[in-house]
Amino acid sequence: MLVTERETPEGLLVAVCDEDVLGETFEGEGVSLTVTEEFYGGDAVDESATVESLARADVANIVGRQAVELAIEEGFVDEANVLEVGSTLHAQLLRMGRS
Template identity: 40%
Template sequence: MRIKIHESYRKVVALCDSDLVGKKFEEGKMQLDVRENFYGGEEVGEVESVEMLKSLALDDAIFNIVGACAVEAAMKAGIINEDSMGKIQGVPFALVLL
């Protein structure tokens, strides 16, 4: 997985499966563009990403999560559940505002 933290008035966290970076998915009127400049951060494993997500959730961060592994890590971190994710072309994603 890759994680990138954008500093703004709140931290904006982009977490995605590594193999999805640079790809674009469309379904009907919905579009998911996994751009390198937004999602292309440091490579992290599942355990590290779960711990980072838990810590960032305490800071009231905003989360953009794309891909099966990334969504699974977010569920393990307790910031989303199955009902809070969507899919575009079979790719799971979630947007979280805490």
């Protein structure tokens, strides 16, 4: 998986995607999702490092079946809140009130 971390005024933003979806565009039910190098292109890391980044995230965008399924398994994302966009999955994480 590819992971990028950025500090923002809202806290730590983490972008995670499966390597095979980078550069792809997915469409479905009025939604278009482009997995850009600028936003999602990051370091290739293993599942453990991905989990560590998501644990620190205040906001996260997660794309790809493997990445989203990992986020579900680790309790970061509720499966009911996952979007299926074309042939991939997309989820967002927002933690409020952390200090």
